[in-house]
Amino acid sequence: MITFSATTKRYPNGFEALKGVSLTIEKGEMVAITGHSGAGKSTLLRLAAGIELASVGSVLVNNQNLAKLKEAGLAVLRQNLGLVFQDHKLLFDRLVFDNVALPLEIAGFTRIETGKRVRAALDKVGLLNREKANPIQLSGGEQQRLCIARAIVNRPSILIADEPTGNLDQAYAATILELFKSFNQVGVTVLLSTHDTLGLERLAYRRINIVQGIIAEEQVVSA
Amino acid sequence: MQAWLSTHTQALTRAYKRMRTQPLATALSIAVIAIAILLPLALYIVFANITNAASRLNTEPNVNVYLALSATDAEAKDIEKKIRALGSAASVAFIPRETALAEMKKRANLGDLLVGIDSNPLPHAFAIKPKSTDTASLDAMRRDLRGLAKVETVTMDFEWAKKLARFVEFAQRIVFLISAVLAAAVIFVIGNTIRLQMLTQKDEIIVARLIGATRRFVRRPFLYFGALQGFAAGVIAVIAVIGLTSWVGSEVNVLAASYGADFQLRAPTISQAAWVITGGAILGWIGAFVSVSMYWRQGEWKS
Numbered sequence: 449m450i451t452f453s454a455t456t457k458r459y460p461n462g463f464e465a466l467k468g469v470s471l472t473i474e475k476g477e478m479v480a481i482t483g484h485s486g487a488g489k490s491t492l493l494r495l496a497a498g499i500e501l502a503s504v505g506s507v508l509v510n511n512q513n514l515a516k517l518k519e520a521g522l523a524v525l526r527q528n529l530g531l532v533f534q535d536h537k538l539l540f541d542r543l544v545f546d547n548v549a550l551p552l553e554i555a556g557f558t559r560i561e562t563g564k565r566v567r568a569a570l571d572k573v574g575l576l577n578r579e580k581a582n583p584i585q586l587s588g589g590e591q592q593r594l595c596i597a598r599a600i601v602n603r604p605s606i607l608i609a610d611e612p613t614g615n616l617d618q619a620y621a622a623t624i625l626e627l628f629k630s631f632n633q634v635g636v637t638v639l640l641s642t643h644d645t646l647g648l649e650r651l652a653y654r655r656i657n658i659v660q661g662i663i664a665e666e667q668v669v670s671a
Numbered sequence: 672m673q674a675w676l677s678t679h680t681q682a683l684t685r686a687y688k689r690m691r692t693q694p695l696a697t698a699l700s701i702a703v704i705a706i707a708i709l710l711p712l713a714l715y716i717v718f719a720n721i722t723n724a725a726s727r728l729n730t731e732p733n734v735n736v737y738l739a740l741s742a743t744d745a746e747a748k749d750i751e752k753k754i755r756a757l758g759s760a761a762s763v764a765f766i767p768r769e770t771a772l773a774e775m776k777k778r779a780n781l782g783d784l785l786v787g788i789d790s791n792p793l794p795h796a797f798a799i800k801p802k803s804t805d806t807a808s809l810d811a812m813r814r815d816l817r818g819l820a821k822v823e824t825v826t827m828d829f830e831w832a833k834k835l836a837r838f839v840e841f842a843q844r845i846v847f848l849i850s851a852v853l854a855a856a857v858i859f860v861i862g863n864t865i866r867l868q869m870l871t872q873k874d875e876i877i878v879a880r881l882i883g884a885t886r887r888f889v890r891r892p893f894l895y896f897g898a899l900q901g902f903a904a905g906v907i908a909v910i911a912v913i914g915l916t917s918w919v920g921s922e923v924n925v926l927a928a929s930y931g932a933d934f935q936l937r938a939p940t941i942s943q944a945a946w947v948i949t950g951g952a953i954l955g956w957i958g959a960f961v962s963v964s965m966y967w968r969q970g971e972w973k974s
Binding site: 497499519520523524525526527528529531533537538539541542550551553554555556557558559598 | 673674675677678681874875877878879880881882883884885886888
């Protein structure tokens with residue numbers, strides 16, 4: 449469960465990306481944060497992942513106040529989150545396999561277990577045959593799927609994805625959203641941001657529209 | 672336990688892989704560190720050998736009094752009484768000139784040379800152990816002995832040995848100082864290498880931190896990297912010193928033997944070599960730790 453309580457995020461230059469947002473995302477829920485570019489979607493996701501801290505108010509993830517967590521505690525929390533970044537944040541000096549293996553290395557898995565889990569994750573996103581490739585050899589869609597594989601390899605309870613379909617064509621976007629749907633169906637809480645709802649039509653989710661840092665609209669959408 | 676072992680094995684493997692991916696940079700870095708270790712190690716070995724040789728020297732004060740050749744046995748007996756009467760001698764041993772000549776023939780194999788000499792060229796002598804070893808008392812004693820009739824020469828042959836012992840002690844301190852300075856240099860060299868490594872691995876560090884890596888996880892491969900470099904440099908330094916001692920040592924041993932000295936240049940022992948290699952690894956670890964800590968403090972991984 450993720451809870452935002454009157455959360456404001458103010459950057460050093462004085463810009464308020466989020467203004468007193470209160471929001472609760474229940475366990476196993478699928479939530480899409482929508483809004484125009486610069487509305488505050490990414491900031492909300494970064495706050496949920498503990499990458500940034502709230503200036504005012506609080507953010508609780510699994511009942512843990514992120515502002516009160518020490519660095520090591522925050523690291524452990526992040527190990528239990530699956531993060532999909534808008535710019536993928538892949539390591540181009542590592543093979544596809546090694547990119548996906550990174551969260552498992554951090555968690556201290558053995559090589560055998562790592563091998564099993566990485567291949568399972570790559571299989572899920574359709575990249576099993578590319579495990580020995582360099583990420584630079586992958587297309588944009590494949591890179592996005594690789595990022596998703598890295599996010600799910602640790603079997604997280606919460607998946608946070610920032611514009612996962614942002615730079616993809618409609619066919620790829622639909623594939624990736626189907627993936628998120630499948631994760632959500634097995635109980636994973638999915639929180640994603642998108643600047644349009646194209647491709648979300650076939651999913652059941654809660655849509656939260658943000659305008660200039662404020663929740664302007666909330667809507668439960670059925671498939 | 673298995674997770675701990677797996678994490679450390681992976682960190683060690685990653686550190687080793689990083690070294691292998693930059694063979695030239697790694698080799699240069701190890702060479703610089705090896706030289707920094709080699710210099711104090713070589714000096715230490717040289718001075719350890721000198722100390723060892725010096726420890727076998729007699730540094731106890733030994734005053735020798737040589738009488739004039741014209742001094743008779745009776746006069747010698749009289750002088751011995753006077754020496755004892757001075758009160759500054761702990762023991763006085765009279766060495767008659769005949770005994771001295773016999774000793775000389777026996778020790779230096781000069782028998783053939785001395786055959787042609789009609790008279791004994793050696794004087795009566797006294798070997799004295801002074802009660803006090805401080806400089807003022809010894810000077811006073813030398814003055815008193817010189818003042819005695821028929822006393823030709825007074826020598827105090829321990830002084831050079833004492834000077835050598837002092838020099839060795841001084842040299843050991845210099846070696847310690849040089850070692851400390853070069854140990855700091857090793858830390859800086861490794862620290863700088865690690866800093867460059869961290870800059871090239873910046874993306875990996877940022878991503879790893881974003882997906883839950885602790886500082887320990889990020890730091891660990893760099894610590895192993897530093898330790899491996901220090902270890903390798905230690906091994907090279909030890910091998911180089913062994914090579915040097917065997918190359919120079921054979922000549923030194925021959926030279927020392929030609930002077931009748933019992934001196935052999937010895938290579939580092941196994942325990943000394945182990946200490947040097949371990950020390951290199953520890954210095955590498957410290958250098959890496961300092962570098963990574965500074966990197967964290969500057970918050971470079973955040974950007």
